[in-house]
Each structure stands twice: as structure tokens, then as C-alpha cells.
Amino acid sequence: AQKITQTQPGMFVQEKEAVTLDCTYDTSDQSYGLFWYKQPSSGEMIFLIYQGSYDEQNATEGRYSLNFQKARKSANLVISASQLGDSAMYFCAMRVYTGGGNKLTFGTGTQLKVEL
Amino acid sequence: DTGVSQDPRHKITKRGQNVTFRCDPISEHNRLYWYRQTLGQGPEFLTYFQNEAQLEKSRLLSDRFSAERPKGSFSTLEIQRTEQGDSAMYLCASSLGGAGGPREQFFGPGTRLTVL
Numbered sequence: 001a002q003k004i005t006q007t008q009p010g011m012f013v014q015e016k017e018a019v020t021l022d023c024t025y026d027t028s029d030q031s032y033g034l035f036w037y038k039q040p041s042s043g044e045m046i047f048l049i050y051q052g053s054y055d056e057q058n059a060t061e062g063r064y065s066l067n068f069q070k071a072r073k074s075a076n077l078v079i080s081a082s083q084l085g086d087s088a089m090y091f092c093a094m095r096v097y098t099g100g101g102n103k104l105t106f107g108t109g110t111q112l113k114v115e116l
Numbered sequence: 117d118t119g120v121s122q123d124p125r126h127k128i129t130k131r132g133q134n135v136t137f138r139c140d141p142i143s144e145h146n147r148l149y150w151y152r153q154t155l156g157q158g159p160e161f162l163t164y165f166q167n168e169a170q171l172e173k174s175r176l177l178s179d180r181f182s183a184e185r186p187k188g189s190f191s192t193l194e195i196q197r198t199e200q201g202d203s204a205m206y207l208c209a210s211s212l213g214g215a216g217g218p219r220e221q222f223f224g225p226g227t228r229l230t231v232l
Contacts, residue, residue, distance in 0.1 A: 004158075035220060043205060045159070045223035091158050095219075102147065102211075103172065104221060106158030 002027045004107035021077040023092030031097040034075040039089040120224035128230045136194045137227045141210030153205040198231045
């Protein structure tokens with residue numbers, strides 16, 4: 001079974017600062033993918049960034065980067081130059097590819113608040 | 117370009133009534149997923165379709181729940197004899213098929229169900 005752990009229920013960051021949201025995962029499979037989604041108060045889940053288990057370089061997408069440490073089973077999201085619009089719930093999720101798996105397993109999320 | 121749409125956005129019902137939700141995926145996506153999200157939690161997988169075939173169901177999907185995707189396009193999720201514990205946000209997502217890789221899932225805005 002797969003498990004995602006997000007230990008930070010809430011985080012505060014000042015505008016223009018960088019922030020790291022923690023995510024650890026547990027799986028015995030070797031082939032998997034890690035995803036981060038943003039959920040604003042409107043409720044829609046917005047895909048941010050992806051990291052494959054065999055990717056050697058950390059993924060980056062604009063202001064988002066993923067700090068992937070495979071041996072520690074962690075996949076932390078780094079948001080640089082925070083903006084007020086970044087205030088939202090952030091979810092880490094995993095998909096295991098062995099056996100053709102398709103479902104995403106989500107963590108409990110981190111509520112990020114960006115302050116002036 | 118339209119994303120995933122869901123209807124209705126909100127549904128209030130009395131315990132014991134049946135409800136049906138609809139999801140229209142992104143048109144070229146052959147995979148469709150249903151998730152349930154309760155307050156303070158991440159989404160939990162319910163079921164998954166590839167085209168019209170329902171390929172995976174979670175143990176969360178009790179006998180009172182049924183999902184269909186009759187022509188491989190839109191999908192419906194029906195809950196019979198609703199219970200107060202069914203109150204949640206029901207999220208639909210779609211993705212392209214294929215082995216491995218990101219294949220990120222694109223989520224709809226969700227249907228918020230309240231069972232009185």
C-alpha cells in the first residue's frame with residue numbers, strides 16, 4: 001500500500017519569500033510518480049509539478065521546484081518568490097506504475113498563507 | 117478549450133434519497149476518475165474508467181454507489197439511499213492513457229454533497 005505524509009497542517013510565508021512544503025512517501029514499488037496539486041478556496045485541484053522515480057534531476061516548473069530525495073523518500077515542494085495568489089491548500093500525491101496502477105494517493109495537505 | 121466539468125456544483129438532499137452526479141472529461145482523454153474529499157482531508161480514490169470499462173474500484177465504493185461511463189465520454193456517479201456520512205466533495209478527473217510518465221490528472225470543480 002502507498003502512503004503520503006504531509007506533516008505541516010499550515011504554513012505562513014511573507015510575500016516574495018521562498019517556502020518549502022514537506023512531503024514524505026512510502027511505497028515498496030520502484031516505479032512511481034510524485035505530483036503536487038494546489039487547491040484554492042474555489043475547490044478545483046490544479047496540477048503544479050511532477051517527478052518520476054527514475055528522473056535524475058529535480059523537476060522545475062516556473063516558480064515551483066521539487067526537491068526529490070529518493071533515499072529519504074521525500075518530495076518537498078519549493079515555491080520561490082511567493083505571491084498572495086499562492087495562498088491555498090497544497091497536496092502531495094503519488095501514483096504507482098507497477099501493474100498499470102492509475103489512482104493517485106493523496107496526503108492530508110498543507111494550508112499555505114502568504115502575507116504582505 | 118474546456119476543462120473537466122461537473123454538474124451539479126452543489127447538491128443538498130435528505131437522508132435516504134438517491135442522487136446522481138455527472139462528469140464531462142476533457143474530450144480527448146480516455147481515462148476518467150472519481151474521488152471523494154471530506155473536510156480537512158486529501159481526495160480519496162473511488163473508481164477509474166478507461167474508455168467505457170470500469171477497471172478499478174476502491175473498497176470505499178460501497179454497494180450503494182455505482183458509476184457508469186456508457187459511451188466512453190461523460191460519466192455518472194449515483195449514490196442510493198444516501199447517508200449523512202456521504203456528505204463530501206465528489207471530484208472527477210480525466211487524463212490521457214498510456215504507460216508510465218506523468219499523465220497528470222486534470223480535475224473538475226467538484227460536486228459538494230450535503231446529506232441532511
